[in-house]
Amino acid sequence: GAVVSQHPSWVICKSGTSVKIECRSLDFQATTMFWYRQFPKQSLMLMATSNEGSKATYEQGVEKDKFLINHASLTLSTLTVTSAHPEDSSFYICSARDPSGGVDTQYFGPGTRLTVL
Amino acid sequence: SQELEQSPQSLIVQEGKNLTINCTSSKTLYGLYWYKQKYGEGLIFLMMLQKGGEEKSHEKITAKLDEKKQQSSLHITASQPSHAGIYLCGADIVGTASKLTFGTGTRLQVTL
Numbered sequence: 001g002a003v004v005s006q007h008p009s010w011v012i013c014k015s016g017t018s019v020k021i022e023c024r025s026l027d028f029q030a031t032t033m034f035w036y037r038q039f040p041k042q043s044l045m046l047m048a049t050s051n052e053g054s055k056a057t058y059e060q061g062v063e064k065d066k067f068l069i070n071h072a073s074l075t076l077s078t079l080t081v082t083s084a085h086p087e088d089s090s091f092y093i094c095s096a097r098d099p100s101g102g103v104d105t106q107y108f109g110p111g112t113r114l115t116v117l
Numbered sequence: 118s119q120e121l122e123q124s125p126q127s128l129i130v131q132e133g134k135n136l137t138i139n140c141t142s143s144k145t146l147y148g149l150y151w152y153k154q155k156y157g158e159g160l161i162f163l164m165m166l167q168k169g170g171e172e173k174s175h176e177k178i179t180a181k182l183d184e185k186k187q188q189s190s191l192h193i194t195a196s197q198p199s200h201a202g203i204y205l206c207g208a209d210i211v212g213t214a215s216k217l218t219f220g221t222g223t224r225l226q227v228t229l
Contacts, residue, residue: 046216105150108162
């Protein structure tokens, strides 16, 4: 299947700082990428849909000024957690949609564990 | 209420035993995706089902989608320790792969 990478795999930061997480599709072009958040022992919660060259679409209840998404190229989307607080600590997973090859599905990155002190 | 229900929530089976995980939706689905996740890692795509009555197999894992396209099952034959992890079903209820709703997951442990 298609490969999606995330960087960094984990990050620890102080409260009030901003953190940027990168999501890359390595072997295909992704016009659409997605950002999810996962709490311990819970399922994935879709935060936003990132479209190349346009503004991201945020799910209800997700603060767009808090979670800045940029999809500047067909292979890269970034999520910036601004003024992070301990409650933002979570596992963030991105995915990229690959409609080619006859299977229209999302391929997921390995995730980024964010800890805010 | 949860749009996608998975059962059981957790499962412990002895190596070599068969097991089934179920995923039920309150709505008719355009597509049903099965993923596997190891704790603290990303999701690995297993299979996608789109047609009512469809069944797909890969190695020892078989997934089925019922005729009404509201229920899917994932069956593992002769389980191995490598099958351990969290199995998540994701449903396309919109008509594209753009918005997947995920079930709560099934945590599988395989004992020796």
